[in-house]
Amino acid sequence: MIPHKKVFNEALSSMKSIKIGDLKIALPIIQGGMGIGVSLSGLAAAVANEGGVGTISAVAPGFREPDFLTNFREANMRALRNEIRKARELSKGVLAVNIMVALTNFADMVHTAIKEKIDIIISGAGLALNLPEYRPAGSKTKLVPIVSTDRALNVIIRKWLKGYECLPDAVVLESSYSGGHQGIKMEDVGKEEFNLDQQLPKVLALLEGYEKEYNQKIPVFVAGGVQTGADIRKYIQMGAAGAQIGTRFITTNECDAAQEFKEEYLKAKSPDDIVVIQSPVGLPLRVLKTKFVKEIMAGEKKPIACYFKCLHTCDYHKASFCIARALVNAQSGLVDEGVCCSGVNGYLNNEITSVHELIEKIKQEYSEDSSSV
Ligand SMILES: Cc1cc2nc3c(=O)[nH]c(=O)nc-3n(C[C@H](O)[C@H](O)[C@H](O)COP(=O)(O)O)c2cc1C
Ligand code: SF4
Structure with missing residues (x-):
């Protein structure tokens, strides 16, 4: 029987908890990992305290350590360990670490997070083909790849099944409207076939087969331009378990970056203030049109001193700027x-608001929208 409209609306009037394996997530929102230093223990713990998944970024977390330039590996492992422990002191909620595949210290970061018994590792900016290799038997850490398409997800699943006899514990499906690096080529950014509306049904259809065959639920979180509670609701109605949100969490008191960094987002007033440029990572990068970005767009080349070769894919002989330096500058307040x-x-x-107020607003947007169905 088709439920009466009112009953249907009530069922969707508030966000429901979901499970990733044995892990219960009270609010189906993952705060996206944001490097460098934008989401550390402060933001992650605040989101986890609201029932969502709080995510610490593992992109150069050691940038404030005194030996960052001289002992890059150790400084980053120590800092990640400390951030996870700090977040655990601040919250009993669910915590994740976001680890980009393109990092040269990917293995160090994954080992450290698993050793610290992090609840979830979320991994993108490349295909996380060998992520399960680092998870020892008995570890309860959940592994969640970020993908842009059903095809990319299928490649990962086949590799995980063949090599490690496991499936992803959940999936983040990210469109090319997200903040930061995009998982598709520059010429494909914004193309309809890569939008969530087109990709989500394909990803759900692909997973349905694996879920039945292996009797395992694989929740999908949508990401990229998912801004409001109404957006989340739309994708939950389409079959998503929840959403991963990044940019909206930047303008919170708890976001770990400098006040000047947060205020830069308030200055953006129209879609034209946000552009996609080519990143030294070798992927398109969606950013605010800061003074620095305008200069890069005008063809300027910034001086590069590559101290630690942090990215596999960065050709620093050819790159027009050092993305690591540019990200550290911005997060510490040197936005220009x-x-x-x-x-x-x-x-x-x-x-700029508190994480608690923001989550309450998102919940309200979610339930307000349900009254118009
Ligand atoms: C400032 C910033 C930094 C980010 N850094 C990373 C990162 O280090 N690794 C990653 O996988 N995604 C990164 N992302 C993407 C987010 O985790 C998230 O998926 C994305 O922001 C979702 O889209 P939205 O910003 O439209 O909500 C970053 C996004 C932003 C805005
Ligand atoms: S030049 Fe490239 S590899 Fe070197 S530190 Fe900067 S971003 Fe990392």
Whole structure:
């Protein structure tokens, strides 16, 4: 029987908890990992305290350590360990670490997170083909790849089944409207076939087969331009378990970056203030049009001193700027000399608020929208 409209609306009037394996997530929102230093223990713990998944970024977490330039490996492992422990002191909620595949210290970061018994590792910016290799038997850490297409997800699943006899514990499906690096080629950014509306049904259809065959639920979280509670609701109605949100969490008191960094997002007033440039990582990068970004777009080349070759794919002989330096500059407040990653809807951030207030607002947007179905 088709439920009566009112009953249907009530069932969707508030966000429901979901499970990733044995892990219960009270609020189906993952705060996206944001490097460098934008989401550390402060933001992650605040989101986890609200019932969502709080994510610590593992991109150069050691950038404030005194030996960062001289002992890159150790400094980053120590800092990640400390951030996980700090977040655990601040919250009993669910915590994740986001580890980009393109990092040269990917293995160090994964080993450290698993040793610290992190709840979830989320991994993108490349295909996380060998992620399960690092998870020892008995570890309860959940492994979640980020993908842009059903095809990429299928490649990962086949490799995981063949090599490690496991499936992803959940999946983040990210569109090319997200803040930061995009998992597709520059010429494909914004193309309809890569939008969530087109990709989500394909990903769900692909997973249905594996879920039945292996009797395992694989929740899908949508990401990229998912800004409001109404957006989340739309994708939950389409079959997603929840959403991963990045940019909207930047303008919170708890976000770990400098005040000047947060205020830069408030200055963006229209979609034209957000652009996609080529990153030295070799992927398109969606950012605010800061002074630095305008200069790069005009063809300027910034001086590069590559101290630690942090990215496999960065050809620093050819790159026009050092993305690591630009990200550290921005997060520490030197926005005119830096890069501020932003999703396509970043210009809608119009106030700095607490994570609690923001989550309450998202919940309200979610339930308000249900009354119009
Ligand atoms: C400032 C910033 C930094 C980010 N850094 C990373 C990162 O280090 N690794 C990653 O996988 N995604 C990164 N992302 C993407 C987010 O985790 C998230 O998936 C994305 O922001 C979702 O799109 P939205 O910004 O439109 O909400 C970053 C996004 C932003 C805005
Ligand atoms: S030049 Fe490239 S590899 Fe070297 S530190 Fe900068 S971003 Fe990392």
